[in-house]
Amino acid sequence: MATIMIVEDDASVRELIVCTLKSAGFEVRAYECGEELLKNYSEDDAPQAILLDIMLPGIDGFEVYRRLSAQEGFNVPVVFLTARTTEVDKVSGLNLGADDYITKPFGVLELIARVNAVIRRAQKISVKPLPKVREAGGVRLDAAAHVLYVDGEKTDLTYKEFEILHYFMRNEGMVLTREMLLNEIWGIDTDIETRTVDMHIKTLRQKIGRCGSYIKTVRGVGYRFEV
Secondary structure (H helix, E strand, C coil): CCEEEEECCCHHHHHHHHHHHHHCCCEEEEECCHHHHHHHCCHHHCCCEEEEECCCCCCCHHHHHHHHHCCCCCCCCEEEEECCCCHHHHHHHHHHCCCEEEECCCCHHHHHHHHHHHHHHHHHHHCCCCCCEEEECCEEEECCCCEEEECCEEECCCHHHHHHHHHHHHCCCCEEEHHHHHHHHHCCCCCCCCHHHHHHHHHHHHHCHHHHHHEEEECCCEEEECC
8 A cells, every 4th residue: 555645734635635545545644744744754664655735834845855855765756735826836846856746726536646647657767667467366467468367267358458457457556547547548539438447347347256356446536456
């Protein structure tokens, strides 16, 4: 389970972010000010991403980021949260080295999608090339041969079903919205309705039997593959 650290001084916004990320399967550590995060941050127990409000009591978000990035070995993706909409403010954060920014007010789906995106990018940079064969709880997927085995038995899937399962397994434990699945599997310019995703996943679950329970519905958001 991926861990997210948050610094947001507005209690109502902080609660919304915490509830949203927890519902998406993340572990969340939330703080009211930058000093609290700096005190609790440890490289040995580093999160997978940090959400950092810019306008904070005490030291601002930019200064918090400077102090974090000055630590040897720091490579956690950081997303700035900001109520400022000017290009200068946005560019300032990105020029410091932040990975993304979200302008308030924001939607919960956007928040989840952006957090997932920065984590995914960080994983691509830090890990070895993607394995061609993936295994999880009785599911063995060979991407090169385009073959799937469930509990040792070869299982036939359509091309789209295979690609959906492969996408899930590449992002195990992460919440994938229907829009993300549509963009990845059907193409970014698709006009297919999101209901199509639900229909394909229903059939996929049936075909992989007991392992279909690994594809969990995150109500109002999308799906997560978790053994």
